[in-house]
Amino acid sequence: MSTNEDKLKTLIGHAKEYGYVFPSSEIYDGLSATYDYGPYGVELKNNIRRYWWEAMTKLNGNIVGLDAAIFMHPTTWKASGHVDAFNDPLIDNKDSKKRYRADVLLEEHIAKYADKIEKEVEKGRKKFGEAFDEAQFRATNPNVKRAQERIDAVEGRMKAALEANDLVALRQLILDEEIKCPISGTANWTEVRQFNLMFATELGSVSGESSTIYLRPETAQGIFVNFLNVQKSARMKIPFGIAQTGKAFRNEIVARQFIFRMREFEQMEMQFFVKPGTEMEWYNTWKEKRIAWHKALGLPAENYRFHDHIKLAHYANAACDIEFKFPMGFKELEGIHSRTDFDLGNHEKYSGKKLRYFDTETNESYVPYVVETSIGLDRMFLAVLSAAFQVEQLPNGETRDVLRIPAPLAPVKVAVLPLVKKDGLPEKARAIIDTLKLDHNCQYDDKDSIGKRYRRQDAIGTPYCITVDHETLTTDTVTIRERDSMAQERVAISELPRIVGEKVDLRGLLRKL
Ligand code: GAP
Numbered sequence: 001m002s003t004n005e006d007k008l009k010t011l012i013g014h015a016k017e018y019g020y021v022f023p024s025s026e027i028y029d030g031l032s033a034t035y036d037y038g039p040y041g042v043e044l045k046n047n048i049r050r051y052w053w054e055a056m057t058k059l060n061g062n063i064v065g066l067d068a069a070i071f072m073h074p075t076t077w078k079a080s081g082h083v084d085a086f087n088d089p090l091i092d093n094k095d096s097k098k099r100y101r102a103d104v105l106l107e108e109h110i111a112k113y114a115d116k117i118e119k120e121v122e123k124g125r126k127k128f129g130e131a132f133d134e135a136q137f138r139a140t141n142p143n144v145k146r147a148q149e150r151i152d153a154v155e156g157r158m159k160a161a162l163e164a165n166d167l168v169a170l171r172q173l174i175l176d177e178e179i180k181c182p183i184s185g186t187a188n189w190t191e192v193r194q195f196n197l198m199f200a201t202e203l204g205s206v207s208g209e210s211s212t213i214y215l216r217p218e219t220a221q222g223i224f225v226n227f228l229n230v231q232k233s234a235r236m237k238i239p240f241g242i243a244q245t246g247k248a249f250r251n252e253i254v255a256r257q258f259i260f261r262m263r264e265f266e267q268m269e270m271q272f273f274v275k276p277g278t279e280m281e282w283y284n285t286w287k288e289k290r291i292a293w294h295k296a297l298g299l300p301a302e303n304y305r306f307h308d309h310i311k312l313a314h315y316a317n318a319a320c321d322i323e324f325k326f327p328m329g330f331k332e333l334e335g336i337h338s339r340t341d342f343d344l345g346n347h348e349k350y351s352g353k354k355l356r357y358f359d360t361e362t363n364e365s366y367v368p369y370v371v372e373t374s375i376g377l378d379r380m381f382l383a384v385l386s387a388a389f390q391v392e393q394l395p396n397g398e399t400r401d402v403l404r405i406p407a408p409l410a411p412v413k414v415a416v417l418p419l420v421k422k423d424g425l426p427e428k429a430r431a432i433i434d435t436l437k438l439d440h441n442c443q444y445d446d447k448d449s450i451g452k453r454y455r456r457q458d459a460i461g462t463p464y465c466i467t468v469d470h471e472t473l474t475t476d477t478v479t480i481r482e483r484d485s486m487a488q489e490r491v492a493i494s495e496l497p498r499i500v501g502e503k504v505d506l507r508g509l510l511r512k513l
Helices: 004-017 039-057 075-079 102-131 134-140 142-163 167-176 220-225 227-233 279-295 342-351 377-388 425-436 450-460 470-475 493-504 506-511
Strands: 021-023 035-037 063-065 087-092 099-101 193-196 200-203 211-214 240-249 264-274 304-308 318-326 329-340 357-359 364-366 369-376 389-393 399-403 414-418 442-444 464-468 477-482 488-492
Touching: 004 021, 004 377, 004 389, 035 039, 039 063, 039 240, 039 264, 039 279, 039 377, 039 506, 075 220, 075 342, 087 102, 087 167, 099 102, 102 134, 102 142, 102 167, 134 142, 142 167, 220 227, 220 240, 220 264, 220 342, 220 369, 227 240, 264 279, 264 377, 279 304, 279 318, 279 329, 279 369, 304 329, 318 377, 329 342, 329 377, 369 377, 377 389, 399 450, 414 425, 414 450, 425 442, 425 464, 425 470, 425 493, 450 464, 464 493, 470 477, 477 493, 488 493, 493 506
Parallel strands: 063 240, 414 442, 414 464
Antiparallel strands: 021 035, 087 099, 087 193, 200 211, 240 264, 264 369, 304 318, 318 329, 329 369, 357 364, 389 399, 464 477, 477 488
């Protein structure tokens, strides 16, 4: 695999062939930026959601769940700021007719300078070996310093332009940096325009009685408007959180890169309500808790980094992303935002209803501040799938496609394979499945050679293959093969629930948190 684009293409091909992700309505040539999850995809998605949900609601006694409707009263989106401010600055290239987000063009341009720095650092590391002092190198190397100065200058101008909503300055920065359209190779750009990302539809069927409502662009607002319902009914005391997973919709103009940026996607959001003045403490706590959740999965630690927002969203006083090294480079996977009392305060204003918390210890009533953690389930799916997918060279010269999905998230935990389709081996294999299937997703497969069956299970990421042979009939033992090492071991059937359970149980992950 050579380029990042090739890597992503290979992954998309694998995801389709092995039942993870299909283009939506493919028989009609698909619908851009919408995807369907196949038989293994839906299992992986459910497992990721469950890992998130249980980490939030089971491990934190002060976090409870909610499932709010997708449609909400239209004033919700006025109060939240989405009607007026949920825009992307767009720019078109007049030659290719392609449309881009102006801020994304600039961020990708900045990323090129950052890449240059990393390459210089790598060169330095090789040159100086053990004596290499990375911090000193970064501070003194002229090439690194030059690139960092460029980054700071571009980021500074971009931040100022975005904050002032100065679209002319944003365009000028693109021109000054000589950023070209990747398709046409020209810098023949239109003006920058703002474009609202919400999907609107009509409520009501009687003419004259309809009104415009929106498909929710984030799940968070369902939590805010239910703040008091939840606090009172579940008798929650501040600090406490409300967790929710569900679909969100955005009319993304630059919808590319597979399931990274979709028009219909799923979010897993948690709003943590705190006493004003304590929000930075909780912001830092949630940064730590969320990165620990990611790292417990055991994907390479160097795939994660924090990135502070250059431009704060209209509701935030601090915000950062956890970025992940996707096949197309480091990109946002999760956002952690300190949202102040912006949302609850505005809902109070627009609804005329009090959304306050009465603190019985201090006898005061206040609008709580909110620290939010927000992760896209589809993006998390892509992170897991892309880190797990490997085309591995085997000692015998062959290759195997393997998905090293963290075992508790794997769609199928165990495949049970009778060596031949006769002599009572299929029946024995099915009996073994019966002992495991209440705890784990199991698959029976008796088609093709055993080698081919192992390859199929590697390709869908099954952590364990159990082979039933003639010896099984007399000794009640089987061969168990582990996906990653391909090591095989003969074990008693009675040992299987323990051996399999130890590695694939979600509780193993939760215990690390
Ligand atoms: N409530 C805050 C909020 O929605 P956001 O940064 O706009 O913040 C949160 O979105 C997360 O939702 C992102 O980090 C990303 O994982 C996911 N997300 C946002 N837009 C997406 C899209 N078009 N397709 C897939 N996932 C998306």
